[in-house]
Amino acid sequence: SRYGSVGESNEVRAYPTMKLFVDGTVFEYDVQGRQWQHIVKWVNKHLERDHVLKSVEDAETYLHDNDLAVVGLFPEGFNSGAFGKASTHYDDILFAEARGEGIAKEIGDHLSRHARLLCETITVGTSNSNTKEVELPRADLRCEDSPRNPQRPEWTDKFSVAVQGQSMTVKRTDKSTGWAQLVQIKCCDDEKKVEKEHPTFPIPSVVMFFPYDERYAVFDGDLQSFHVLDKWINGRKTPSIMRMDQDAMEKIFQPQADSVPALVLITENSDTEEEKVFREAAKKLRGRVHACISGTSSLVEQRLVQAAGEMVPPTLTLIEVPSYEVTEGHYHIPKKYRLPLKGVTAEKMVNFVSDYENKRLKPWMKSEPEPSPEDLKIGAVVSLVGTTFTAAIESEDEDVLVDFFAPWCGHCRKFEPQYKQLAKRLKHVKSLKIAKIDATRNEVEGIQITGFPTVILFPAGKSPKRRVYYHGSREPDDMISWLHDECSSKFDDRPPQVPEGQGAESGLLDPDEEDL
Numbered sequence: 001s002r003y004g005s006v007g008e009s010n011e012v013r014a015y016p017t018m019k020l021f022v023d024g025t026v027f028e029y030d031v032q033g034r035q036w037q038h039i040v041k042w043v044n045k046h047l048e049r050d051h052v053l054k055s056v057e058d059a060e061t062y063l064h065d066n067d068l069a070v071v072g073l074f075p076e077g078f079n080s081g082a083f084g085k086a087s088t089h090y091d092d093i094l095f096a097e098a099r100g101e102g103i104a105k106e107i108g109d110h111l112s113r114h115a116r117l118l119c120e121t122i123t124v125g126t127s128n129s130n131t132k133e134v135e136l137p138r139a140d141l142r143c144e145d146s147p148r149n150p151q152r153p154e155w156t157d158k159f160s161v162a163v164q165g166q167s168m169t170v171k172r173t174d175k176s177t178g179w180a181q182l183v184q185i186k187c188c189d190d191e192k193k194v195e196k197e198h199p200t201f202p203i204p205s206v207v208m209f210f211p212y213d214e215r216y217a218v219f220d221g222d223l224q225s226f227h228v229l230d231k232w233i234n235g236r237k238t239p240s241i242m243r244m245d246q247d248a249m250e251k252i253f254q255p256q257a258d259s260v261p262a263l264v265l266i267t268e269n270s271d272t273e274e275e276k277v278f279r280e281a282a283k284k285l286r287g288r289v290h291a292c293i294s295g296t297s298s299l300v301e302q303r304l305v306q307a308a309g310e311m312v313p314p315t316l317t318l319i320e321v322p323s324y325e326v327t328e329g330h331y332h333i334p335k336k337y338r339l340p341l342k343g344v345t346a347e348k349m350v351n352f353v354s355d356y357e358n359k360r361l362k363p364w365m366k367s368e369p370e371p372s373p374e375d376l377k378i379g380a381v382v383s384l385v386g387t388t389f390t391a392a393i394e395s396e397d398e399d400v401l402v403d404f405f406a407p408w409c410g411h412c413r414k415f416e417p418q419y420k421q422l423a424k425r426l427k428h429v430k431s432l433k434i435a436k437i438d439a440t441r442n443e444v445e446g447i448q449i450t451g452f453p454t455v456i457l458f459p460a461g462k463s464p465k466r467r468v469y470y471h472g473s474r475e476p477d478d479m480i481s482w483l484h485d486e487c488s489s490k491f492d493d494r495p496p497q498v499p500e501g502q503g504a505e506s507g508l509l510d511p512d513e514e515d516l
Helices: 004-009 036-047 056-065 081-087 101-115 226-234 246-253 273-284 299-308 346-357 386-393 410-425 476-486
Strands: 019-022 025-028 050-052 069-074 094-099 119-127 131-135 141-143 159-164 167-172 179-189 205-209 216-218 241-243 262-266 290-294 315-319 336-339 382-384 399-405 432-438 454-458
Touching (some): 056 094, 081 094, 119 167, 241 273, 299 315, 336 346, 382 386, 410 476
Parallel strands (some): 069 094
Antiparallel strands (some): 119 179, 131 167, 262 315
16 A cells, blocks of 8 residues: 555554554544444544543432543633543543533532442343343342443343342343343442441542452542643553453553553462462552462463563563554564562562663563573674673664574575575675574564564664665675675775685584585
8 A cells, every 4th residue: 555654553454444543642543434424423432531520419410321431520710731631541440520510520529429339230132032040249239220231222121120138130121032132230239238338539539440359549649730730640450450361461561652551470279379469569560550360371471471481480571562652653562571579579579560660671682592602603603692682782883683483484495505605705804794583582672573584773873873774685695795885994895815735624514514
């Protein structure tokens, strides 16, 4: 396509694709309708996510419809700009505010009574008959008649719900048939039977409700600071500790404008001492990391283990979540950091995260063992690994040509003798180093290889290093011509004359001629 690079950098996989960019956050069009009315409604939903509550009934409907909800309680004339700006950053959280001292207090009192109730979303599912019975997690719950799952305009389904002890019976009332939608019902503790005191929400304040951990939280920072409020909300949109599954994977590793890293404990056992310490640390790190516990058996867990790098569980890894930047239009390659678990404490885990935030940690890179000095002398092509790569390419005096290959790649095997021939012909050029690295067994910071072989020249000079990708013919003559154009240091590709009698063949096999 004409602007293929734009589509690639924004992860466009099908056409047509519509994305809305709002203050550094990206929303992808996920509505069935393609008419202009549907599109306008979708855009307005994301531009005007801050709804106004005008009555207690509005607040009750709002809480019924949303698992993740943020409510602002503001007096008349209060500057709620930071709240409104934060509302545009989240696709899965709905925001609402009450404006005016009287209505804000009335709704705040109602919310405080709601906050002491433990609510559950009960999945009923579909039914072939007119009624369906579902077991509840505990007795004496009060359940709503209307479904909590989003209702499509064409659905006419109406329901009544009856609770007896720990059993809930759902009946369709508009027809005598069953239903095809995946019905979910909201159930909460009976307010009359709850003995604990309800909290008090001051005016002004921001209150967030969520279906896990402490169930609600009151913002205790500066209500005029968008960044502080946004970070506080972001830290509570997921549980303080998640178990790794597909849903957790998507929540943690979804690229955002201002992502927080994932702190992952990978373990094959439960209730270990490391897990107890991890849970203690996670409470202190809320909002600064996504804390997650993972095994190694499921496909999702195995994907995480692969992302975290080679290890022997238990292992604690901090994974930098890809951050999408609209200004640059590309994804940053995630970095990984390791903390040894021997003698670990919650304080050490917290300090580990603090060191990451203050850029005091060095990324952990997957690497093969470093070649010995004797191995480096074999052949004209220098073998690099993850731990030696940066030092090799950062030379100010040498141009460095690197072949990123994969052992299983047929094109790489075909290219190997040509690359060796190139290195042998230019072995006398002291200003040029020709190297290779197995990109499947080694990681290098800041470079993502998507195809094999990939050949990159790092010209001599000071950092940051310029990268020049080679896309031409793989014949040595053509590559030499390209190197003459791109290398910082000029060189003569003709080998020096050897005095007569000093160039006799040894009869030994040249390593560059080996069929590896």
